[in-house]
Amino acid sequence: MKTKLIGLAAIILLALGVVSAKADGLLEVRGGAGVNGTSLDDLSDQEGGVNFENSDNYNLDLFLNFPGPFGVGLRNEWLNTKGSNGGVNGEIDATNLTLLVDFRILDNWVYLGPIAGIGYPSGEITGFGGSTTDLDSSNPTYTLAAEAGFKLGRVIVGGELGYTNLRLETGDGSTSVDLSGMYGKIMAGIALF
DSSP states (O other): OHHHHHHHHHHHHHHHHHHHOOOSOSEEEEEEEEEEOOOHHHHHHHTTSOEEEEEEEEEEEEEEEOSSSEEEEEEEEEEEEEEEETTEEEEEEEEEEEEEEEEOSEESSEEEEEEEEEEEEEEEEESGGGOEEEEEOSSOEEEEEEEEEEEETTEEEEEEEEEEEOEEEOTTSSOEEEOOEEEEEEEEEEEEO
């Protein structure tokens, strides 16, 4: 009976070690593209009847994986939203520099877990009324998502699905833009070292 318990404990510890073992790659470099789930109707209402048609989202991540399930990273994200008002075209361009933390519940050739971030956004509105207006944020952005993917050798292919809280406004507070909402993105990258 005692040997069966020791054998069972050894099998459980071995299985946990396989499930939680980090795949090769202390450093990950990833790029992603996706959609920002901002309600474009709400954004149109905020901007006084401007008809916003699409919203693109791109990112470049540098991620450091620690031994164990935790990792930290830095993401530079570019968001672009285009619109028109009475034949006048314009766009909102924003960047968001974000500090990320992840906890990978599963991390071997398949990875899965939550990822959270806090960022500092900035941006500008161009074209409406023939001028460019800077947008800043006195409040940080917050992101909470689930990430999942595959590691094929050193190549990483995956995705993220989550929510981000992103609000920008002009320095005088006359114009505000709320790009908050659900988002999804696909990612590809490489694991180094």
